Amino acid sequence: xxxxxxxxxxxxxxxxxxxxxxxxxxxxxxxxxxxxxxxxxxxxxxxxxxxxxxxxxxxxxxxxxxxxxxxxxxxxxxxxxxxxxxxxxxxxxxxxxxxxxxxxxxxxxxxxxxxxxxxxxxxxxxxxxxxxxxxxxxxxxxxxxxxxxxxxxxxxxxxxxxxxxxxxxxxxxxxxxxxxxxxxxxxxxxx
Numbered sequence: 001x002x003x004x005x006x007x008x009x010x011x012x013x014x015x016x017x018x019x020x021x022x023x024x025x026x027x028x029x030x031x032x033x034x035x036x037x038x039x040x041x042x043x044x045x046x047x048x049x050x051x052x053x054x055x056x057x058x059x060x061x062x063x064x065x066x067x068x069x070x071x072x073x074x075x076x077x078x079x080x081x082x083x084x085x086x087x088x089x090x091x092x093x094x095x096x097x098x099x100x101x102x103x104x105x106x107x108x109x110x111x112x113x114x115x116x117x118x119x120x121x122x123x124x125x126x127x128x129x130x131x132x133x134x135x136x137x138x139x140x141x142x143x144x145x146x147x148x149x150x151x152x153x154x155x156x157x158x159x160x161x162x163x164x165x166x167x168x169x170x171x172x173x174x175x176x177x178x179x180x181x182x183x184x185x186x187x188x189x190x191x
Contacts, residue, residue, distance in 0.1 A: 003172075003189060004068050006075065007046075007090040010060040018060055021086050023149045025062055026161065026180065031153075032079035033179045041066040041074055042188040043181030044104045048146050048165055056146040058163060064181070065188040068092060101173070101187035103166035106180060107145055113137055165190075 010021045033041065047059020064071060071092055080087065117131040126134070147160040161180060168190060175186030 003065055003095050004071055004092050005066075005095055005189070006064045006071055006092055008062045008064070008080075009088045009090075010062075011086055011088055013086055016086070019057070019149065021083075022058060022060070022062070025083055025087065026148050027150055028079050028081075028083060029062070030150075030180055032074060032077055033181060036074065036077070038070070038074065039176040039178075040070045041181055042104065042177045042183055042186060044102075044165070044188045044190065045146070045163060046190075048163070058146045058148055063188075065095070095189040096191050099189040099191040100168045100170060102168050102190045103164075103173075103185065103187050104182055105164050105166065105184050106178070106182045107162045107164045 008025065010018055010025065012018075013021060029043070032038075042065040044063045044065065045058040045061065046063055047057075047061050049057050049059070064074070066074075075089075075092075080089070113135060116135050117128065120126060120131045120135060121128065124131075145162040145164050147162045149158060150161050151158050163182065166187075169187065172189070173185055173187045175183055177183045177186055
């Protein structure tokens with residue numbers, strides 16, 4: 001089955017930074033995928049840069065992958081409302097036949113040892129000393145992946161959605177995508 005794609009490119013804006021606009025775009029896409037209970041649309045960030053640490057970015061292009069029916073169903077919704085002046089949307093295009101494939105998945109990290117200890121104290125009724133003994137400082141890790149800054153719709157708390165682009169592979173792997181368009185095992189075309 002031939003898959004298709006749509007590129008949504010962020011336009012330069014004097015008032016809003018590219019990361020801010022990407023966060024707004026991903027948040028809108030997330031709401032649309034949740035509302036539609038959509039698991040057949042994947043995303044990739046073809047301009048992503050994972051290294052070096054000083055230049056981790058997902059870029060200015062959000063690429064949607066799926067069947068023509070799935071992509072047309074999504075684009076038929078008004079989910080880009082408020083973003084139209086900040087984006088340029090390509091037409092529905094077939095994926096090049098020589099495209100490779102890769103997973104694009106969410107990676108979560110244990111990034112704040114104090115938060116982890118506080119959670120453990122509440123969950124297990126432990127003292128600060130017990131939680132510190134159970135969770136050493138060495139569990140804290142600084143992610144080195146590009147990310148988009150979002151806000152939780154349930155708690156309102158900000159969080160970083162870290163995105164990992166897996167290694168290139170010759171054959172696609174079918175599967176479902178989550179409400180951010182990311183797949184744990186499922187691949188998207190890469191070109």
